[in-house]
Amino acid sequence: MSFAKIIGSGSYLPENCVTNDQLAARLAEKGIETSDEWIMTRTGISQRHLASDNEKTSDLAVIAARRAIEDAGIDAADIDLIIVATSTPDFIFPSTACIVQSRLGIKGGAAFDVQAVCSGFVYALATADSFIKANNAKCALVIGAETFSRILDWNDRGTCVLFGDGAGAMLLQASEEPGILATQLNADGSLNTILNTPGRIENGLVTGDPFLRMDGQAVFKQAVTVLEKSAHQVCEKAGVSLDAIDWMVPHQANIRIINYLGRKLGLPAEKIVATVAEHANTSAASVPLAFDAARKDGRIKSGDCVLMQGVGGGFTWGSALVRM
Template sequence: MRSVIAGCGGYLPARCLSNAALAAEYGLDTSDDWIVERTGIRQRHIAAPGETASSMGTAAARQALERAGIAAEAVDAVIVATSTPDSAFPATAVRIQQQLGITRGFGFDLAAACTGFVYALGMADSLMRTGQARCVLVIGTEIFSRILDWSDRGTCVLFGDGAGAVVLTAEQDSDRGILSTHLHSDGRHGDILLVEGGPGSTGGSGLLRMAGKEVFRHAVSKLAGVVDEALAANGMGHADLRWLVPHQANLRIIEAMGKKLGLPRERVVVTVDRHANTSAASIPLALAEAAGRGLIERGDTVVLEAIGGGLTWGAALLRF
């Protein structure tokens, strides 16, 4: 049994904030040149006051379902990767169920920071391989603008808001679909990228803190390792890859990964310049854009990879 991507969707808030506008609005000692040189980011989208993780996730899911030609009533499960849920509970996934009019099946949230979508894809694939679901919505949705310290130029310039979704359907003996997922975490490095306190048991401000150089140091080696792990598990090498759809955190990390895999720039999907880092939403947003433009075609071998707070990291290898 294979989990095949039947449709991809994305949603970005209407408000688009350029680097220059961000610096002016928040009185930051930074500039467009400084941000672009270090990150590749030129702008980001910011959620409106009335928007929520569930409303954005619902919009992305609707587009994915429409592109797949599948009715919401056919969905057996909704899995949402988010670090910015609507509330501690109920889960954002069940709110999306309600907004889509789904009254059957089940839904739950998953927290693995920027690696969340890859984790959620792995959970969905496991459910489908064991026959517990035949149609699953996997959604990454984030409103990081509400957990940023807007006086900290080292973090607030990096993130944006958005949502992405895929519809997975179960197909027997298909040559397409998810080939394997590979998930890792190492809690020893949990303090280099975290949200202090928040709605949980520790209290606190609930703002994001990051040791950027430490995160960067771990990123390329761990990502390269997990991609090679995925390829080896399927008897493949770098030459078998058609596309890299990476987590969109930093252009330098993305370019370094492309070079390690021997992929030309045009085979690496890049949206970080326009979306910034949308955490768990970044990969499905990038996938939806590439698929919507007809860049990724049926039968292409694609690798997804991400690293995030925890530290967590992972990869998924699939045939589109």
């Protein structure tokens, strides 16, 4: 049986970087009070990158994909599967993955989107792993890309300070050596109201509430509970102990969640990749963005055991355990 091995990664952040002080000044013009201290204390976020008016999710995805292809040293024509995890696609359809495929000059392989919000990249990674293990693909491009700034209510201090835009990509290739050791996915649809964007299209018009809404306390409670359990489950599935994990790359939602989860799993801070301060919460892009940052700066190396986790609206969550 073939294994899915990560052979390259890439990422992209929009040029427009907005610090907490800059955001606080913008919100003050609307009569909304916040500050760098208020945001940092509650979230650990110091800045976020926001897409320009003419930047689409596919634009971010394509740049991250090209960087991953260059990093892997392969020809784009070798890619026979593209999966884009996003909750902010360019269009209702076609999929953002099909747009990315076209812009990369690729034809013939499968291309589709996965929508599991902030768990999307882990869901997409698990899907690509299954394709490769079943010999239905040889080389998969997996992307997490979001322009969440488009669905934020900039009058809601509790949510608009939390999110940013960006994209991260990984290339997986069939290998005889173990790569993705195990994946574990879950959802609980009964919790669909604690994090959602309830607007919808009817007769060509957006009806209902088009903005992201979140019950922060409920999300925090669920996130730390389900991610701790998922980590144990994926390690058991792979036959790997938590002590053997070299790096944890969690969803970058809130530094409090990241730190609490690390303590619950007995993982020291020096084994946890945290980019939430620089990127904010980029939803499905957060895991591949953090992974690429840690790989490019030399922290994640060949042979390392890496735990990746996502949790988001739906309510969805999942883990992937990877040998580099």
